[in-house]
Amino acid sequence: MPMHPSPPEDRDGLLDAFEQNCQAIIDLGLSCRESDFEIQTECPGWTVKDQIAHVVGAEKSFAGIPTPRVEVPDYPHIRSEFGRRIEHDVEARRGIPGKLVVHELADHLPIRMAALRAAATPLDEVIGGIFGPETTYGTQLRRRVLDTWVHEQDIRAALDRPGDLDSPGAAVFVDAIFRSLPRIVAREARVPIGHAVVLDVTGPLVGREGARVIEAEDGRPLGAPLFTGAEPTATDELPRITGIKLTTEALTRRAAGRRSTDEIRYTVHGDEEVARRVLDALVITP
Secondary structure, eight states: OOOBSOOOOSHHHHHHHHHHHHHHHHHHHHTOOGGGGGOBOSSTTOBHHHHHHHHHHHHHHHTTOOOOOOOOOOOTTOOSHHHHHHHHHHHTTTTSOHHHHHHHHHHHHHHHHHHHHHHOOOTTOEEOSTTOTTEEHHHHHHHHHHHHHHHHHHHHHHHTOOOOTTSHHHHHHHHHHHHHHHHIIIIISOOOTTEEEEEEEESSSEEEEEEEEEEOTTSOEEEEESOOOOOOOTTOOOOEEEEEEEOHHHHHHHHTTSSOGGGSOOEEESOHHHHHHHHHTOOOOO
């Protein structure tokens, strides 16, 4: 079942999705009272203001603007050196009123978008950056769309202002989940060989994707897409299928690691234990 809406694949479409995510964060921030900025979000350790500080700090870093050097305390939510690096942008803005952090992003976004559009970098061009020297521009751009959309949803959930669950950013994130499904099913969830799992997303964004576990040449389990469009052969064995049905919000909050399996609503047709293992392993964000 094709995803609807489908994710943008071209450079302009991805840039439009990124800009839409950032503008939504700005609009949400401009509507906040100062007390709203201190509401804790589902991203561990971060308030609404911290979310906005992270977005503006990350984009200034990608634009070549140095990250402020501050001392970052050993917060419980920091679990790696990468996490500590990200925290610098947030820590540097802790004493700044939320409205000023929003205006910082609002002032920077037009400059950032003009530079990105003028550069006309091909999606397949290999670039450097925090994701390593072998990262392509397209991979980095999709990650920025994914990241900003997840943080937009963090803010929306904290403020109880749902929206953009069928936006291009949502489609990019759900597409990333679908692409990760074979690996998750076979490696992280350890679904047995001969089984398959289907995710059925009911909306606002709708789509269906499946992965089956087959035996590789070396005998190890290997995840493979279920819906390839290829005609089955006489030797193909039909897999045992477990279907998981859930909303776009439930899927993306779980895949972002913001809610546990117990905190989302879903239905299962098939093996309940297999479904639970897949949902427990479904997180795709760092």
